[in-house]
Amino acid sequence: MDDTIYNHYIAIDWAASNMAIARMTKKSNKITVIDVPSDIEELKLYLDRLKGTKVLTLEETTTSQWLYTELKEKVDKIVVCDPHRNKLLNDGPKNDKIDASKLVQLLRAGLLKEIFHTNDNFLLLRRLVSGYEDLVKAGVRLKNQRYSLLKACGNQEVVGENAFVLGCLNRQIGLYEEEKSAYEKEFLRLAKKYPAIRHQKSLPGIGDINAVKVVARVVSPFRFADKGHYCSYAGLIKHEKISGKKSYGKRTPRYCRQLKDVYKTGVSAAIGGNNPINDYYEYLVAGGEPEYDARHKACRRLATLSLGVFKSGEKYQPYKRSRQTDNVTVK
Known part of the structure; x- marks a missing residue:
């Protein structure tokens, strides 16, 4: 969530039979809620009648991508949020109007975790x-x-x-x-x-199917700030739990199992071949790393290379850096 202040904060609890719409404004903490039969055209008219900047939120469900596509042009921003993080909705009584009211409060407070959606x-x-x-x-x-x-x-x-x-x-x-x-x-x-899929295929251990899986799941590599965030999304790192300067172990984050499977099978296919991933794996094993840890680090290396290739828009060139270094030395 960004720090932008909007004129209207809107939350929708959409169901097949009805839709609950909760709204707050930047000037008032009062929550206005309506519960009416589900109708996408009526919802668009409701949003059109609101003057000023608008941000809308709804929870990730089977209909969220359709709603995102239909409503994107009607508001300044849409936040499709992670329902697993909305613990406030589990507290107290529950119905569509109450859920929408709680959701709009979380939206205005900036406490929602956004899930990536696009029309790409x-x-x-x-x-x-x-x-x-x-x-x-x-x-x-x-x-x-x-x-x-x-x-x-x-x-x-x-x-x-x-x-x-x-x-x-x-x-x-x-x-x-x-x-x-x-x-x-x-x-x-x-x-x-698609060039992006061909570029993923240039990586060691990544074939046609896995290349499509990476591009389909990532869509835009620029939504990841760095390789750490990407490896966390792919389930290749754990988060340490610390309280009172004392460590209570590590926790596996919620991650994309599809991507983790891509990089694990990719490393398995690359090991034993003539490629930089195998070279890195053998270097780790020769240095005393257990084979399991070496494979896991090789997975993170492959994921990092995959993200870099996606961002650069070029095929993987394993010896490009060394050639550039040689050219500098010659000069």
């Missing part, structure tokens, strides 16, 4: 990636069921009802393989279309 095309890639991951999970489940059935039959000829079930599983797995192949072709097409 890269955000639409998340649906594609989500569909692919759901498909893979379903395919793994089918293959596990087939494996269990064959093992239960002693890996011998399957007959009777078991043969019928096996035939159904084989047909479903065949369809899964076709759909998976179609997704992979689409990922390859996107890699050719």
Whole structure:
């Protein structure tokens, strides 16, 4: 949240049947709340009638991206907030009007944690990636069921009802393989279309699918102030808990599991190859680092390089710095 003072502070609790709208102004602490049937056009008219600067907030839900897109031009700023951080909403009685009232108080006090939303095309890639991951999970489940059935039959000829079930599983797995192949072709097409995806592919251990996952999840690398914030978002660092100058261990932050999986699998693919990530890993191991810690540090190195490539808009060039140094030396 920024320190800008707005004329109107608006919070919306949106549901399929009704919408509760709470409003405060910069001049008054009085909260005005209305609860009316959900209607996006009526909501737009309500916002148009408010004169002066407006900031609007709503909680992250399945409809938040749609509301963000529909209302973005009607207000000066939209804050899609993290519901896990809004503990005030859990206190006392609860209904839509009360939730909206509490939410607008948090908005005016600057106590909301904003969740990134945009109309960027890269955000639409998340649906594609989500569909692919759901498909893979379903395919793994089918293959596990087939494996269990064959093992239960002693890996011998399957007959009777078991043969019928096996035939159904084989047909479903065949369809899964076709759909998976179609997704992979689409990922390859996107890699050719978007330079940002091609640049991610230039990193060690990052292929077509993982490159699309990084771009789809990050969308804009400039929303991260530095590599520390990015590694925290990717779940590659822990936050230390300190009170009274005493440490109470470390806590894993809420993070993007998709990104963590990308960098962990990327490092696993890079280790053993001829690339800077493997060189860094072997350097750490040779220096006495346990293999687990060395892999984890290599993940952070890969994530840092990934963020840098995204921000620079160029492909990864591992020896660019050393060549520049050689040129300076020659001069």
